[in-house]
Amino acid sequence: MIYVVNFPFCNYFGLERYLLYANRVHENLTLDSQVASKDTIVLPGVGTFGQAMNFLNSQGLTQLIQRHAANGGQILGICLGMQLLFDSSDESPNIEGLHLLSGHCSAIPKTNEFRVPHIGWNQLHVPVAKEAACKHFSAFDGFSSADFYFVHSYVVHPHDSDIITACFAHPSGLLCAAVASNSIMGVQFHPEKSGSDGYALLNHLLGYSD
Amino acid sequence: MKKRIIPSILLKSGTQACLSQGFSPWRSVGTLTQNLRLHVQRQADELLIINLDQAGSGKFVLPSRLFRLVRQEVDIPIAYAGGITTPEDASICINSGFDKVYVTAAFLDQQDSLRAIANIIGTQSLGLSLPYQRDCDHCSAMIWDYRTKCQTELTLQEAVGFALEQGVGELLLHDVRRDGLLSGLDSELSKDLAELQPEIPVLVAGGAGRPEHIADMLQIPFVQGVVAGSIFSLTPATPMTIRNYCETQGIPMRRCSSSAKI
Numbered sequence: 001m002i003y004v005v006n007f008p009f010c011n012y013f014g015l016e017r018y019l020l021y022a023n024r025v026h027e028n029l030t031l032d033s034q035v036a037s038k039d040t041i042v043l044p045g046v047g048t049f050g051q052a053m054n055f056l057n058s059q060g061l062t063q064l065i066q067r068h069a070a071n072g073g074q075i076l077g078i079c080l081g082m083q084l085l086f087d088s089s090d091e092s093p094n095i096e097g098l099h100l101l102s103g104h105c106s107a108i109p110k111t112n113e114f115r116v117p118h119i120g121w122n123q124l125h126v127p128v129a130k131e132a133a134c135k136h137f138s139a140f141d142g143f144s145s146a147d148f149y150f151v152h153s154y155v156v157h158p159h160d161s162d163i164i165t166a167c168f169a170h171p172s173g174l175l176c177a178a179v180a181s182n183s184i185m186g187v188q189f190h191p192e193k194s195g196s197d198g199y200a201l202l203n204h205l206l207g208y209s210d
Numbered sequence: 211m212k213k214r215i216i217p218s219i220l221l222k223s224g225t226q227a228c229l230s231q232g233f234s235p236w237r238s239v240g241t242l243t244q245n246l247r248l249h250v251q252r253q254a255d256e257l258l259i260i261n262l263d264q265a266g267s268g269k270f271v272l273p274s275r276l277f278r279l280v281r282q283e284v285d286i287p288i289a290y291a292g293g294i295t296t297p298e299d300a301s302i303c304i305n306s307g308f309d310k311v312y313v314t315a316a317f318l319d320q321q322d323s324l325r326a327i328a329n330i331i332g333t334q335s336l337g338l339s340l341p342y343q344r345d346c347d348h349c350s351a352m353i354w355d356y357r358t359k360c361q362t363e364l365t366l367q368e369a370v371g372f373a374l375e376q377g378v379g380e381l382l383l384h385d386v387r388r389d390g391l392l393s394g395l396d397s398e399l400s401k402d403l404a405e406l407q408p409e410i411p412v413l414v415a416g417g418a419g420r421p422e423h424i425a426d427m428l429q430i431p432f433v434q435g436v437v438a439g440s441i442f443s444l445t446p447a448t449p450m451t452i453r454n455y456c457e458t459q460g461i462p463m464r465r466c467s468s469s470a471k472i
Contacts, residue, residue, distance in 0.1 A: 013281045013307035117334035121212040121464040146467045
């Protein structure tokens with residue numbers, strides 16, 4: 001089962017289209033959901049860090065998600081959903097994230113060459129091969145030959161760089177575009193809005209729970 | 211960042227798609243369903259739906275059939291424009307499945323109204339569409355009010371300056387004079403943008419008729435994408451052929467895996 005957090009503002013319908021297209025059994029995550037450790041929780045996200053965490057807290061979902069992670073359950077965060085996996089964000093000071101991964105989110109530096117919000121198609125740069133990285137994103141899987149759709153103003157800075165599985169290029173250097181640590185995964189871009197290549201990546205990511 | 215090719219779909223009388231010239235609809239080109247499927251199949255980078263029935267109406271309604279079709283047919287980013295004036299209107303669009311909204315009338319009537327919308331749906335989900343007109347090729351660009359079909363006293367430069375202060379995430383600059391003529395985009399924008407140095411993405415529309423027109427515009431550093439309608443209905447060009455041409459000109463464009471190319 002795939003459980004989806006239906007935030008008030010999120011790309012829920014884009015994700016739902018993929019789940020219907022891929023014939024994946026899914027339902028909204030609620031406090032009453034009977035989430036098994038083999039199930040997957042997906043956090044889509046549009047809006048602000050504070051809005052999203054306030055929603056999770058008010059719905060009683062924060063502890064449920066944290067418990068699922070502690071039990072080894074798979075979690076996929078998309079865009080803002082990926083940022084929520086971490087500890088905090090400059091976008092919403094004094095609001096705690098889910099603390100599933102260690103790190104902080106800050107605004108993408110603006111330059112003459114790089115417009116913020118980062119809106120549009122960009123390519124993924126796969127970090128130097130490490131076992132954890134290659135398990136989820138590999139040049140052999142073809143994901144580095146396609147571009148994916150980004151729309152965000154903040155970027156995550158994991159404390160452990162080993163969990164970074166893909167990056168995007170910025171004048172200041174490579175910035176984090178995807179993470180994976182045990183059963184926790186996150187992508188800063190929107191695979192559900194990246195056409196057939198995005199759907200292929202979602203098959204790859206969500207297939208890991210099978 | 212890769213530059214973007216964005217087909218626009220003008221809606222009139224429900225779900226009929228049409229083309230425009232000078233911001234006036236003049237020719238029907240099929241249904242919304244047909245156009246959505248065609249553009250998605252042809253690997254558009256994004257889509258923009260402009261609902262002419264709603265634009266300037268003063269009362270926002272998002273037809274349920276419209277967003278059901280979008281949810282059913284579209285796996286790429288899609289924006290909506292037409293009659294959005296309040297944060298509540300914008301929220302309805304985002305919650306219905308659109309990724310971005312564009313506003314115009316709200317800005318023309320009250321320039322500081324956009325901040326409230328950006329605070330609710332997020333800067334990255336709010337775009338400002340600015341129709342403009344030049345009296346001659348080298349004249350200043352003046353904002354054009356599509357409701358009265360008259361120029362305002364606001365210059366494009368002033369409007370962009372105000373917009374940047376309001377938390378708008380993206381700009382769409384639409385040349386009314388060139389709209390639908392397929393004769394080329396407004397090259398004078400390169401000077402305007404060089405002076406403005408906007409820090410947010412800028413899209414351009416009005417006049418694209420050949421891949422060369424689009425490539426010339428995308429060569430401008432401040433322009434991130436071109437929005438176009440007539441070129442996709444009246445010429446053989448597709449988003450993929452235009453992307454391929456732009457790549458030959460050294461412009462970074464979206465890559466699709468070989469299995470997805472059309």
